[in-house]
Amino acid sequence: MKMRRIELFLEHFMFGSRWLLVPFYLGLIAGISLLLVKFSKAFVTLIPVVFNGDGGAALLGILTLVDITLVANLLLIIIFAGYENFVSKIDTGDNEDRPEWMGHVGFSDLKLKLIGSIVAISGIELLKYFINVKEVLAEPNGNYQLAWLVGIHLTLVFSGVMFALMDRIAAGNHGGKVK
Secondary structure, eight states, X not given: OHHHHXXXXXXXXXXXXXXXXXXXXXHHHHHHHHHHHHHHHHHHHHHHHHHHSOHXXXXXXXXXXXXXXXXXXXXXXXHHHHXXXXXXXXXXXXXXXXXXXXXXXXXXXXXXXXXXHHHHHHHHHXXXXXXXXXXXXXXXXXXXXXXXXXXXXXXXXXXXXXXXXXXXXXXXXXXXXXX
16 A cells, blocks of 8 residues: 555656656747847848849848748747647647647657758758859868768658658558658
């Protein structure tokens, strides 16, 4: 009987410990705020480039804005899905603006969304280098730098494909359906 009470206490204590994750999610929300500052600075810097600079510089500036936005979206997915999967369900009532995926993103889905976002961010960074490929190749070790970037991007793409394949195989082994 005493062991059962100890066991129940430990289980409730461990279950309650999930709330220790909340400061992490609040920190990620603050991170989105910092990204908003970075986005605003990049946007203000981009305005004269669009009107007075060349097309390549404007395109690089816009890609930077897209890059920052993708990172913010990634953080939001991690915040919502992580909180709902590990802490508590988010009660938004019948709010029509509730994202459709909220409440349906499991750990496997989160992993795929995460690697997909990382691949997209990596692709945008690689595109920035390709836009300035002449300058990059003119630098000492520019070939190596570009080769490393392409290699890292391909590794991320391969990892994403492998994650998806593993999830598909696991779903098939458990009789589940792949979404």
